[in-house]
Amino acid sequence: xxxxxxxxxxxxxxxxxxxxxxxxxxxxxxxxxxxxxxxxxxxxxxxxxxxxxxxxxxxxxxxxxxxxxxxxxxxxxxxxxxxxxxxxxxxxxxxxxxxxxxxxxxxxxxxxxxxxxxxxxxxxxxxxxxxxxxxxxxxxxxxxxxxxxxxxxxxxxxxxxxxxxxxxxxxxxxxxxxxxxxxxxxxxxxxxxxxxxxxxxxxxxxxxxxxxxxxxxxxxxxxxxxxxxxxxxxxxxxxxxxxxxxxxxxxxxxxxxxxxxxxxxxxxxxxxxxxxxxxxxxxxxxxxxxxxxxxxxxxxxxxxxxxxxxxxxxxxxxx
Amino acid sequence: xxxxxxxxxxxxxxxxxxxxxxxxxxxxxxxxxxxxxxxxxxxxxxxxxxxxxxxxxxxxxxxxxxxxxxxxxxxxxxxxxxxxxxxxxxxxxxxxxxxxxxxxxxxxxxxxxxxxxxxxxxxxxxxxxxxxxxxxxxxxxxxxxxxxxxxxxxxxxxxxxxxxxxxxxxxxxxxxxxxxxxxxxxxxxxxxxxxxxxxxxxxxxxxxxxxxxxxxxxxxxxxxxxxxxxxxxxxxxxxxxxxxxxxxxxxxxxxxxxxxx
Numbered sequence: 001x002x003x004x005x006x007x008x009x010x011x012x013x014x015x016x017x018x019x020x021x022x023x024x025x026x027x028x029x030x031x032x033x034x035x036x037x038x039x040x041x042x043x044x045x046x047x048x049x050x051x052x053x054x055x056x057x058x059x060x061x062x063x064x065x066x067x068x069x070x071x072x073x074x075x076x077x078x079x080x081x082x083x084x085x086x087x088x089x090x091x092x093x094x095x096x097x098x099x100x101x102x103x104x105x106x107x108x109x110x111x112x113x114x115x116x117x118x119x120x121x122x123x124x125x126x127x128x129x130x131x132x133x134x135x136x137x138x139x140x141x142x143x144x145x146x147x148x149x150x151x152x153x154x155x156x157x158x159x160x161x162x163x164x165x166x167x168x169x170x171x172x173x174x175x176x177x178x179x180x181x182x183x184x185x186x187x188x189x190x191x192x193x194x195x196x197x198x199x200x201x202x203x204x205x206x207x208x209x210x211x212x213x214x215x216x217x218x219x220x221x222x223x224x225x226x227x228x229x230x231x232x233x234x235x236x237x238x239x240x241x242x243x244x245x246x247x248x249x250x251x252x253x254x255x256x257x258x259x260x261x262x263x264x265x266x267x268x269x270x271x272x273x274x275x276x277x278x279x280x281x282x283x284x285x286x287x288x289x290x291x292x293x294x295x296x297x298x299x300x301x302x303x304x305x306x307x308x309x310x311x312x313x314x315x316x317x318x319x
Numbered sequence: 320x321x322x323x324x325x326x327x328x329x330x331x332x333x334x335x336x337x338x339x340x341x342x343x344x345x346x347x348x349x350x351x352x353x354x355x356x357x358x359x360x361x362x363x364x365x366x367x368x369x370x371x372x373x374x375x376x377x378x379x380x381x382x383x384x385x386x387x388x389x390x391x392x393x394x395x396x397x398x399x400x401x402x403x404x405x406x407x408x409x410x411x412x413x414x415x416x417x418x419x420x421x422x423x424x425x426x427x428x429x430x431x432x433x434x435x436x437x438x439x440x441x442x443x444x445x446x447x448x449x450x451x452x453x454x455x456x457x458x459x460x461x462x463x464x465x466x467x468x469x470x471x472x473x474x475x476x477x478x479x480x481x482x483x484x485x486x487x488x489x490x491x492x493x494x495x496x497x498x499x500x501x502x503x504x505x506x507x508x509x510x511x512x513x514x515x516x517x518x519x520x521x522x523x524x525x526x527x528x529x530x531x532x533x534x535x536x537x538x539x540x541x542x543x544x545x546x547x548x549x550x551x552x553x554x555x556x557x558x559x560x561x562x563x564x565x566x567x568x569x570x571x572x573x574x575x576x577x578x579x580x
Binding site for chain 2 (some may be wrong): 213214215217218219221223227231235236
């Protein structure tokens, strides 16, 4: 991590030396959650008692200032009523079809399902595109051109326009089967088309990050090109791109909210329906919290995977 | 042509293993090999010496078909491997090559590094491949490292693993490309010992090296390369003590001045 200062000896967490006042911020500093125990400090650079004390004091001050600013703002009470009304938050979370609005808490499952389906498809399609773009065989030349055009096109066109084009364009074609799918299916299709262009570039960066000598070593042993790719190049490439890859997927999780423009009742759509029925925006806050609950674990998982991989290779012993 | 090679007495031993004729190789406008002719007998050990950029590495890479050649022929036991329609993977299985920078697979343990090619190229079942790999590892004193990943090994250990990895394919010829050049001086000996053992076992080897003392000890013949040609090809006793060509003499004078011989 940070080699600039000597690591103080690990000592058990004994509480904050400074008395922590019972303010709003107090709830944020759960001991150990950001601390230096366990897998080593991530947010704190040095670890140790003094650093912990300083960083928690600083967190308190910053948070306190932000909360104070929010509370003293002239429109504070209206904003709190319109965005953070506990009753509205709860009502929109559980939903009430009789009153004409859906549960945001239930609708988030559609986001999760769309995300999972899109993720798997993107991983496959993007890899295919990356491999075609990296290929050298003259037979594949037209496919190389095609994949280049594909990447340029879908990286250039805003996702929202792709969504609208597919969600309203494909049904208008009135083809059998293809034109009669649900909004969620068109949404996933648009997400896959758009994100595969980005992710294929991430893959390509990963493939390029593996030194050419690795290919030479594998081929010199008599391994075929595809075996070399499968066992030598791809595993190293994927390891190198896990952080940017998961970063794209965090982004993908949020972008499932755009599918509401096609009429799919996912979390954002349900929140929209609630706000236009009850005239209170607290439902959006609920949706935001639910999206955070989805994305933060993925972010932490990314850190864990990177850590585990590094530790395993440093530890030497194989699994 | 100054690069005429092929020692008749060597060819008599037990057949010609490698026959190179008129080999030319260019990278763009830069012609690296300008007509190489060389014959290597079975069980023969030949060292290639010469300054960096003289074409030693390129010659070895061409032999392993890692570099397509521009002109000439390479044959193994009479069969031309540079002809069209040759299965390169099949050829490479009988020629092992070890590189200066080891090139172990960093995401695999030592055992996985050694067994990958036998399993995936030859189709050897995992237990058999591992048994054979362990036998090779123990022969070269690496058995206790089988679970380690490459970045936990010293340079000398990595290079020995790389040699074992190549040997696991049971090649009939080994090409060694300056395998000690990236090593700390105190680690060179352990790798050279491995090569000596291979030579004693009758392995046919082409060795590009800067270790002149080692070349003098181990080689049946030493070839001096300059600017993509074999300038002189002679037994080490002759080449190191009484070089015929002025260019060889100039090269050896520089080596001696640098304290490397």
